[in-house]
Amino acid sequence: MNTVSALAGVVIKELYRRKDFYVLFVLTAVLTLSMGMINFFNDPKIVEDLKEICLLLIWISALVIALTTAARQIPAERENRTVFPLLAKPVTRGQVILGKFLGCWLAVGVALVVFYVFFGVLSGSREHAWPVLKYVQAFWLQWVMLAVVIALVLFGSVVFTSAAENVTICFFVVLGILLLAGHLNTVALQQPEPARTLLYSFYFVIPHLEWFDVRDLVIYNTWAPVPWVDCLLATLYAAVYVTLFLFAGWLVFRRKSLTAS
Amino acid sequence: MKSSRAIVLLLLLLAGGFTLGTTLQPRTTHWTDREPSDSLMKVLLGDSRRMFANHFFVKADITFHSGYYPSIFDQARQAEEKDSDVAHAGEQESKQLEQGFLGPPTDWIDRFAATSAPRCTRIFKAGTRARFCPG
Numbered sequence: 001m002n003t004v005s006a007l008a009g010v011v012i013k014e015l016y017r018r019k020d021f022y023v024l025f026v027l028t029a030v031l032t033l034s035m036g037m038i039n040f041f042n043d044p045k046i047v048e049d050l051k052e053i054c055l056l057l058i059w060i061s062a063l064v065i066a067l068t069t070a071a072r073q074i075p076a077e078r079e080n081r082t083v084f085p086l087l088a089k090p091v092t093r094g095q096v097i098l099g100k101f102l103g104c105w106l107a108v109g110v111a112l113v114v115f116y117v118f119f120g121v122l123s124g125s126r127e128h129a130w131p132v133l134k135y136v137q138a139f140w141l142q143w144v145m146l147a148v149v150i151a152l153v154l155f156g157s158v159v160f161t162s163a164a165e166n167v168t169i170c171f172f173v174v175l176g177i178l179l180l181a182g183h184l185n186t187v188a189l190q191q192p193e194p195a196r197t198l199l200y201s202f203y204f205v206i207p208h209l210e211w212f213d214v215r216d217l218v219i220y221n222t223w224a225p226v227p228w229v230d231c232l233l234a235t236l237y238a239a240v241y242v243t244l245f246l247f248a249g250w251l252v253f254r255r256k257s258l259t260a261s
Numbered sequence: 262m263k264s265s266r267a268i269v270l271l272l273l274l275l276a277g278g279f280t281l282g283t284t285l286q287p288r289t290t291h292w293t294d295r296e297p298s299d300s301l302m303k304v305l306l307g308d309s310r311r312m313f314a315n316h317f318f319v320k321a322d323i324t325f326h327s328g329y330y331p332s333i334f335d336q337a338r339q340a341e342e343k344d345s346d347v348a349h350a351g352e353q354e355s356k357q358l359e360q361g362f363l364g365p366p367t368d369w370i371d372r373f374a375a376t377s378a379p380r381c382t383r384i385f386k387a388g389t390r391a392r393f394c395p396g
Contacts, residue, residue, distance in 0.1 A: 204282040205275060211285060216293035223293055230288045237281040244274040251267050 003091050004099040011073065011103025012110065020068060021111050024061040029118060031057055047126045048219050054122060055215045058115045059142070063174065066108045066146045067167055070153035073100045074253075075163040083258055093254050097154060101246055104150045109143050123218075131218065133225050138218045140231065144238040145212035149174055151245035152207075158253040177209045207241040 015021060032054040074096075077083035086096065116139050124130050152173070156166040181203070188199035212234060217223050323330045331339065366372040 201279075204279045204286070207278065208282060208286070208289075211289040214292050226292050227288075230285070230292070233281065233285050233288065237278065237285050240274055240278045240281060244271065244278065247267075247274065248271060251264075251271075 003095050004102055007091075007096065007099025008103035008106060011069070011100060012107045014103075015065075015069060015107035015111070021065055021114075024064060025111075025114060025118075028054070028057040028061050028115065032118075032122060047123065050126070051119070051123050051219045052215070054119050055219065058112075058119060059213075059215070061115065062108060062112055062142065062146060063149065065111050066104065066149050067153055067171055067174070069107055070100070070104045070150045071157055071163045071167045071170065073104065073154065074157045075166070078258060087258075094250050097158075097246055097250050097253060101147075101150060101154055101242075104154070105143075105147050108146050108150065112139060112143055112146070119218075127221075129221065131221070134218050134223075137226050137231060138214050141212040141214055141226070141234060144235050145209050148207050148209060148238050148241045148245070151242040151249070155245040155249035155252075158249050158256060174209060177206060178213070179210075181206055181208055182210050207238075212238070 032050065074083075077086065077096075083096075087093065116135060120130070120132075120135055149170070153166065153170045156170050157163065160166040160169065184203040184206075185200060188196050188203060191199055214226060217226065366375050
């Protein structure tokens with residue numbers, strides 16, 4: 001566990017040394033604040049629209065941070081040849097994968113906390129209400145969703161040759177799931193058998209990242225918090241897919257030749 | 262680890278995900294009403310699409326007026342004139358409506374340009390131009 005946490009620590013340090021997070025945070029803050037200064041149609045519900053924009057930017061920024069941070073971990077180690085001294089120490093390849101995942105997940109969590117604190121302060125100053133429980137649930141579900149994304153990208157980084165290729169493919173896969181996966185069951189019902197059963201099975205096999213999108217929970221005050229049992233089930237669901245991708249990644253990585261091509 | 266055992270483990274995990282998915286899916290529909298069948302823009306932006314409505318409304322208005330529309334400089338000048346004319350409200354109004362937002366021509370080039378400037382008379386009924394045209 002010490003080895004894994006040491007590897008994770010290096011990844012977290014890398015996040016605050018790089019400029020990605022700062023740029024995305026400043027961009028989100030500037031865009032949200034500039035939108036907040038404008039009063040459209042004297043609409044009293046403008047705060048909800050502002051929150052929606054801010055959360056969309058947070059979702060995009062967190063996805064970009066998770067994708068780029070996870071995608072460059074193993075390819076960068078191979079290109080810089082630092083993977084050889086790393087594996088020469090009493091560190092297994094499984095620990096490398098686990099350490100990289102933990103580091104990326106914690107780093108993204110830190111970034112997400114900063115984003116949500118900004119969001120909470122902004123909406124709290126406008127609405128004078130602090131639904132902390134809803135913020136915590138929205139944060140947790142998004143963070144858990146990002147764990148699946150990070151595990152998927154780490155799996156991609158041992159399968160694909162370059163980091164850019166991995167980022168592009170994973171980006172489209174994640175975007176496809178977020179935007180289209182929810183429609184698959186509807187499409188499946190319109191198909192004849194056996195395509196219906198196959199498509200419906202595929203619908204339940206893919207990791208549904210869009211289920212973790214509970215932005216409406218914090219945007220509109222009408223929704224009650226998500227039941228804790230559902231939160232636990234969602235966490236378990238994400239944990240299963242994280243384990244699946246990390247295990248598959250380890251299976252590929254343990255037999256992979258690390259000599260530079 | 263043998264590859265057959267690894268495959269069994271992978272399949273077990275996949276089955277676990279499948280089972281949890283079937284349990285979780287009906288529950289997620291009660292969390293919020295962000296319907297998966299909504300349009301892409303609605304999924305991404307939700308009700309905040311209204312914030313961009315003003316921009317598209319102005320763009321449409323410019324098109325309907327054949328491009329004859331006050332720029333930000335004209336709008337600023339109008340605002341300034343409005344502030345200075347508060348005490349004499351209504352005096353200049355009819356004159357301004359005749360001349361449009363561009364104001365009186367300053368030289369012969371302006372006068373010539375005014376004769377060929379696009380107007381919105383073709384779009385709206387005669388007699389209502391002054392009410393609908395910008396400025």
